[in-house]
Amino acid sequence: MRALAAGFTLILVSGCTMVREERGITLTAPEQTASSALTSHEVLNTLGPPIQIGALDSGYAFLYEHTVINERQLGLSVNTPLLRYFKFAIGSAEAERQVLILLFDHDGRLTQSGYREWTEDLGRGNSIQFIIAVMSVVDTGDLTESPASLTWGGGLLKSRLPESLNSSNSPLTGLSGVELRGTPTGAGQRTLEADTFPVIDLLSY
Amino acid sequence: MTVFLILSGCANFTTVQGVSSPFEGDGAIAWERGVTTKTAVLEALGPPSQIIALHEGTVLYYLRERGAGSAKIFILYNTGNLEVEYDRAVFFFDSEGILTEYSYSKEKPAD
Numbered sequence: 001m002r003a004l005a006a007g008f009t010l011i012l013v014s015g016c017t018m019v020r021e022e023r024g025i026t027l028t029a030p031e032q033t034a035s036s037a038l039t040s041h042e043v044l045n046t047l048g049p050p051i052q053i054g055a056l057d058s059g060y061a062f063l064y065e066h067t068v069i070n071e072r073q074l075g076l077s078v079n080t081p082l083l084r085y086f087k088f089a090i091g092s093a094e095a096e097r098q099v100l101i102l103l104f105d106h107d108g109r110l111t112q113s114g115y116r117e118w119t120e121d122l123g124r125g126n127s128i129q130f131i132i133a134v135m136s137v138v139d140t141g142d143l144t145e146s147p148a149s150l151t152w153g154g155g156l157l158k159s160r161l162p163e164s165l166n167s168s169n170s171p172l173t174g175l176s177g178v179e180l181r182g183t184p185t186g187a188g189q190r191t192l193e194a195d196t197f198p199v200i201d202l203l204s205y
Numbered sequence: 206m207t208v209f210l211i212l213s214g215c216a217n218f219t220t221v222q223g224v225s226s227p228f229e230g231d232g233a234i235a236w237e238r239g240v241t242t243k244t245a246v247l248e249a250l251g252p253p254s255q256i257i258a259l260h261e262g263t264v265l266y267y268l269r270e271r272g273a274g275s276a277k278i279f280i281l282y283n284t285g286n287l288e289v290e291y292d293r294a295v296f297f298f299d300s301e302g303i304l305t306e307y308s309y310s311k312e313k314p315a316d
Contacts, residue, residue: 016282018284019286021287023288044307048309049294049308051291053257055257059259060257060264131280147268147270148255150222175257
């Protein structure tokens with residue numbers, strides 16, 4: 001019992017941390033827009049420009065996305081002279097996501113649409129941090145990248161050969177559809193860019 | 206307790222990435238569908254973030270990413286917050302380079 005009490009006094013709960021990140025376009029009445037809009041003109045008037053535009057064989061697509069990431073952390077520290085200035089942070093995160101996709105024909109008439117909102121578990125993580133640090137311990141990088149439009153020119157000149165060779169099929173260029181944040185490259189039209197082909201990867205060096 | 210008070214603090218930061226073209230609220234130029242040319246838009250706004258080739262025409266897409274973050278550190282309770290908004294302007298042109306459609310984002314740009 002005495003050992004247990006000593007353990008409790010040695011390990012201190014050093015605090016909890018909340019990390020929140022919000023990105024994207026706040027969607028107002030997306031379901032009504034998806035069901036009632038007839039043309040790209042009406043959609044642009046109602047929702048403004050999308051976050052991604054992609055050409056399709058049958059026309060073009062608009063993608064609207066809104067993501068809110070909430071991460072909760074618990075910090076533990078050990079009450080010894082040096083270690084009390086560090087904490088062991090354990091965290092978990094989830095994302096509230098809204099996605100609206102609209103497909104138009106070559107004349108700008110809406111042909112198909114889809115809207116979904118959901119909460120996604122982003123997993124757990126832990127790290128050792130300085131006790132006054134506020135930083136994420138869960139890898140949310142695939143949901144927090146800047147839109148490809150900001151790096152469009154450079155996106156056509158990727159240093160990795162598989163990505164350059166596949167640029168005409170990549171939805172990030174706007175020439176071949178659109179892509180949701182967080183989509184892995186191991187499947188779909190970016191399969192050839194995946195890191196699972198070490199022989200091809202060697203050719204890029 | 207004294208250590209907690211000394212180590213407490215807060216931080217704020219902002220980030221901006223993308224083109225600096227005028228977006229709605231910055232004094233956006235009035236364009237005329239069926240009249241304005243692609244050349245006129247490019248001369249007024251400069252190079253876009255992205256050019257998209259459609260079956261019959263071109264899209265010029267202007268994007269500016271604005272992030273505003275803050276952190277509050279009280280040792281026992283800490284928060285971090287980051288909000289990223291996107292100013293957007295999009296222009297559709299036909300195969301002759303004449304403006305057919307355009308739109309600006311609705312969000313309020315940064316001061």
